[in-house]
Amino acid sequence: MKSLIALITSLLSINVYAAGGFTWYSSLIHSLHLDHLVHFEHIGTLLLVSVITITVGLLYRLKISKVKNTIIPDSTISLRNIVELYGSFIYSQCNAVLGEQAPKYFKFISTIFIIIFLSNVIGLIPGFLPPTEVVSTTLALGVLSFIYYNIKGCKELGTINYLKHFAGPLWYMAILIFPIEILSNFIRPISLALRLRGNMMGDHMVLGTFLNLEILGIKVAYFGAALPFYFLGLLVCFIQAYVFTMLTMVYISLATAHHDHDEHHAH
Incomplete structure (x- = not known):
């Protein structure tokens, strides 16, 4: 019990310290005398998220390679069960939006969701800044989604037919x-x-405000007043990753949907 109280107190203290501007990345960079890299803090955190994702993926593949019957799940909570539960959830969402095309795009969708979700969640850990609170990161993700669904649209329909669907069903209205x-x-x-970017920056600002809130010169964060905002922050992290992913799937569906152009132009 004493150990648990000590741990909670320590975490709350780190929370307050982090709210004051402390980050693990900047501390590490400063200790290595690489202060010119401090401006790449969000990139460094995104690289950390990528390494974690790749490591989990490799561990999962290693685990699967040793399983005789992959249909039977592990009897206890394990990395394999968690990964497969995540995969099942994402595939169900792909199937709901993309239908029979879901297997084609499952890998991309599952990757982009977990990268965004972890990039959001890592901001809830004291001493880390979420990469998704800066527009350069979110714009890169948006451009990645944009390039992906346009390439898939061109491959699925052919470049000419893909461009035709931007002209609408009536040929004489195409110029508009x-x-x-x-x-x-x-x-x-x-x-x-x-x-x-806006939602994640706002969430981080709200959390930081309550971590810095003082009453009679005492930070209320020491008494766990900010804990409810951690749960709300976790919900925001999930919702924003989910919305980004769902919109990407909708764009893929619109880009790859087959249209009868001859019929449209006939009308």
């Missing part, structure tokens, strides 16, 4: 509809980036 649709398409990665 085509530029509007093209502009709308180019705005998508920006809207994805700003939505994710």
Whole structure:
């Protein structure tokens, strides 16, 4: 019991310390006398998230290679069960939006969701800044989604037919509809980036405000007043990763949907 109290007290103290501007990355960079790299703190954290994701993936593959019957899950809570539970959840969402095309895009969707979710969640750990609170990271993710679904649209329909669907169903309205649709398409990665960045920055600011809140000169964070905001923050982290992923799947579905262009032009 004493150990648990000591641990909680220590975590709350670190929370307050982190709210004052302390980060593990900047501390490490300073100790290695590489202060010129401190501006890449968010990139460093994103690299850490990527390493964690790759490591978990490799451990899962290693575990699966030793299993005789992969259909039977482990009898206890294990890394394998957690990964497969995550995979089952993401595949069900892919199937709901993309239907029979779900297997084609499952790998990309599952990767982008977990990268965004972990990048969000790591900001809840004292001493880490979420990479998704800076627009450069979220814009890179938005552009990645944009490039992916456009390439898949061109491959699925052919480049000419893919461009045709931007012109709309009525050929004589194409001169008006085509530029509007093209502009709308180019705005998508920006809207994805700003939505994710805005929500994560706001969540981090709210948490930081309550960690720094003082009453009669005493920080209320020492008494766990900020804990409810950690749970709300976790919910925000999931929702924002989910929204980004769902919109990406919708864009893929729209880009790869087959249209009968001859029929449209006939009308």
